[in-house]
Amino acid sequence: MLDGPALWPAQAHLPSVIGRQIVIERGEGSYVYTSDGRRLFDGTAGLWHANIGHSHPELAQAAHEQMLRLETYHTFNRFANDKALALAERLAGIAPIERAKVILNSGGSDAIDVACKLARRHWHREGRPSKTVILSREFAYHGLHAYGTSIAGLDFNREGYGSDSLVPETARISLNDAEQVADTIMRIGPDRIAAMVTEPVQGTGGVNPPAPGYLQALQRLCRTHDILLIVDEVITGFGRTGTMFASERYGLEPDLVTFAKGVTSGYVPLGGVLIHPRIWEPFYVDSPATPVFRHGSTYAGHATAAAVALRNLDILERDQLLSRVTELEAILDRELPALRDRNPAVSEVRSAGLLGAVTVAGHLSAERIADSLIDMGFISRPLRGNSLQISPPFITTNDELVSFVRAIDDAVGNAHQA
Known part of the structure; x- marks a missing residue:
């Protein structure tokens, strides 16, 4: 661990992440690609920022x-x-x-x-x-x-x-x-x-x-x-x-x-x-x-x-991306309450615009669930209150957003049953 990469990770308990880092080497639209060949849906738009998606040629x-x-x-x-x-x-x-x-x-x-x-x-x-x-x-x-x-x-x-x-x-x-x-x-x-x-x-x-x-x-x-x-x-x-x-x-x-x-x-x-x-x-x-x-x-x-x-x-x-956010918000407004109602391990959901969070029961770990989502091909992020972040790029399709929410549902359900 002491001989690991020279880069000091941000906001990290270092013993918990050294040797487990996910190296992103390219992105395209709503997806990023890792150095070990995985394609991941970027459900957080990086740190809330990749609104128009990754690697846009015009920029x-x-x-x-x-x-x-x-x-x-x-x-x-x-x-x-x-x-x-x-x-x-x-x-x-x-x-x-x-x-x-x-x-x-x-x-x-x-x-x-x-x-x-x-x-x-x-x-x-x-x-x-x-x-x-x-x-x-x-x-x-x-x-x-x-x-x-x-x-x-x-x-x-x-x-x-x-x-x-x-x-x-x-x-x-x-x-x-x-x-x-x-x-x-x-x-x-x-x-x-x-x-x-x-x-x-x-x-x-x-x-x-x-x-x-x-x-x-x-x-x-x-x-x-x-x-x-x-x-x-x-x-x-x-x-x-x-x-x-x-x-x-x-x-x-x-x-x-x-x-x-x-x-x-x-x-x-x-x-x-x-x-x-x-x-x-x-x-x-x-x-x-x-x-x-x-x-x-x-x-x-x-x-x-x-x-x-x-x-x-x-x-x-x-590209009228603000109106696109309004369309995606309607999907979150439908999918998140349905997730809460059907999954007993979800204690609360919250959203506004294309910002959402799923709070999981106290006996579960949002951090571990975020790790399991990586294995399923989706990036979320643990937030305060044992919550999982939802904030994909504005160019996300309806099906991608639904798949992301349902992947969270599956990951939380699997953790609850383990």
């Missing part, structure tokens, strides 16, 4: 053409590149925020860091520097940079660093109880709270759709108490719930939206933040006293990544 062409023209140029100070400018305009045009400005970076964890810093910077500029606390929901996942680690609602992601939170001014709120959230706000004090971060549909926390009216209640609490609403659409953005952003599905008007994954379907690393005018306008005032928001990284606004994102958005629109 490869977009990257190739852009690299021959200009691989990238930074966007610091007076400099920009044409593709970053074009992508920002495109994103502003489809954002759930009118007249949005766009900060580009390299992924979802970057975006969360920028959004939380910008929230604090906003209130400091407003003359209210005591507003520093960032609220996040129980079971939330917001990446693993310092801020994402600190606002995690999954306790195991915050453990082992010598304190409850790497960034101290954070606190958790209830998963779905708005009254408890109101109590938490009053206990901490609204004058100390800068922002509230929420996924519209929690992903890694177990695919938890919001209780009816809950997100709208959070929005009202934010407006009442001058708390910025940050909506984390890293998973749900770009069609995963049947609308371009889940904020539209749930009637939200966020101050900040973080995005990544689906903006390029994972073909290149890219993420960012969409910003409401009330946040960005004071930084644009023509005055020597106008403050600077210190953000930016080498690859922020990467020209090749932006070119790939633009082509990816073209494909989503041309």
Whole structure:
């Protein structure tokens, strides 16, 4: 084991995975192929990102053409590149925020860091520097940079660093109880709270759709108490719930939206933040006293990544993949309750858009069931709460989705009978 591969696997208990790793060497559409010759249906779209499927030639062409023209140029100070400018305009045009400005970076964890810093910077500029606390929901996942680690609602992601939170001014709120959230706000004090971060549909926390009216209640609490609403659409953005952003599905008007994954379907690393005018306008005032928001990284606004994102958005629109998600959602809405009703080892099913989860009984192991699904030719993933993930590419056929759900049914049934 100590002489194994040099690559340190992510999010892994290393003794449990070394020697058991599945090496993916190519992909095509909704399938990936392993180095030992297996063909696997990608029921998770990688890490929720391969929306248009794997190895799409048009995205490869977009990257190739852009690299021959200009691989990238930074966007610091007076400099920009044409593709970053074009992508920002495109994103502003489809954002759930009118007249949005766009900060580009390299992924979802970057975006969360920028959004939380910008929230604090906003209130400091407003003359209210005591507003520093960032609220996040129980079971939330917001990446693993310092801020994402600190606002995690999954306790195991915050453990082992010598304190409850790497960034101290954070606190958790209830998963779905708005009254408890109101109590938490009053206990901490609204004058100390800068922002509230929420996924519209929690992903890694177990695919938890919001209780009816809950997100709208959070929005009202934010407006009442001058708390910025940050909506984390890293998973749900770009069609995963049947609308371009889940904020539209749930009637939200966020101050900040973080995005990544689906903006390029994972073909290149890219993420960012969409910003409401009330946040960005004071930084644009023509005055020597106008403050600077210190953000930016080498690859922020990467020209090749932006070119790939633009082509990816073209494909989503041309191939009507958002309406395809709505069609597949109807299949999940039919198949998952039927699975729960016929399989005594399934305790709960949840879904929203093309996001689903199957929770298995406590005497079973979702991790072991996911392993058995690999042997059956399907990739799922164990999530919090002893649940199995369902989030295939948008190009999945009806029959493939039904076969995937029924494979989960068989795998759970076999484990129950063993």
